[in-house]
Amino acid sequence: MLVAAAATGCSASAADQADDGSTAPRLRVAAAASLALAAPLSGLNDSPALSGEISGVTTTPVATPDEFKSLLTSSRVDLAALPTITAANLHNRGVGISLVGVVDADLLKVLAPKGSSGWKALRGRTVYVPFQGDAGDVTFRKLAEENGLTPGEDFQLAYTRSIPELMSAVATGKARYALLPEHFATLALRQAPAEQAGLAVLLDLQREWRKATGAGSLPQSAIVVRSEFAEDHPELVAKLRSYFTSNTEDMAAGDLDRTRATELAKATGITADLVSTLLPTLHLSFTEPRAARSDITTLLTEAADLSPRSVGGKLPDGAFYGE
Secondary structure, three states: OOOOOOOOOOOHHHHOEOOOOOOOEEEEEEEEOOHHHHHHHOOHHHOHHHEOOEOEEEEEEEOOHHHHHHHHHOOOOOEEEEEHHHHHHHHHOOOOEEEEEEEEOOOEEEEEEOOOOOHHHHOOOEEEEEOOOOHHHHHHHHHHHHOOOOEOOOEEEEEEOOHHHHHHHHHOOOOOOEEEEOOHHHHHHHHOOOOOOOEEEEEEHHHHHHHHHOOOOOOOEEEEEEHHHHHHOHHHHHHHHHHHHHHHHHHHOOOOOHHHHHHHHHHHOOOHHHHHHHHHHHOOEEEOHHHHHHHHHHHHHHHHHHOHHHHOOOOOOHHHHOO
């Protein structure tokens, strides 16, 4: 990511302060190397709107939900971009976090051999999915049932412990049917072996979710803040919300200069050209908790119905939404 360093070995209050003695906090951020999650957080260091509000940004790259849990429970980060279901789970388990907002994007894609059509193409197949119980898994299983398929009966699920593991399975031809978030789905399509029939996007789960639930969005990604940090810096959190809103609007409109594209390329490990090509197609949007609460509740209710443990056994209370 932007700066691959974690503020270890110091208390939360000490880490909140700048190294140069400034009273402006240094913002410690954790984010996955996913374009959709990295994009809203990009440019924090250089934003005129945040000038004087933060003394700098330290970003820790995160690869798995367990790493998010470790960083947040140990108060080693102040802000994190992570799956909404994971955020709810942590909150319900007593981790002091609340939502800054949620991110919707055309993110989850089901890949299948070219020529496949619709949900029926999955019947009798094995679909590879990263992170059992994560937002993508929950969304996919729910939508499969809505479309007349029972996971484990009509098709099989093969879980991987990481996205690189799944990417490797696609690249070698082992995984012919796979659920992947962008930008990884596009990379997988490009890396699929030429001798195979070739892969294509079979299903866009954002579209399928809206169709099945009537929800206006699929808020599967969240930006959360440590409750203590939010209490100490309420004006900064408000400015961050405004920044994330305008930042995602600009990117959805294709307003991305080369400097920002290069920053995101370093954060995600893809080329700046691919960043510039993909970002407008993701249709990113950032919504504050109150406005998104109905759609968040829909997602978390479906997750709890499938696996109560995934959300920590219950729907989160108002504190999760910053109330």
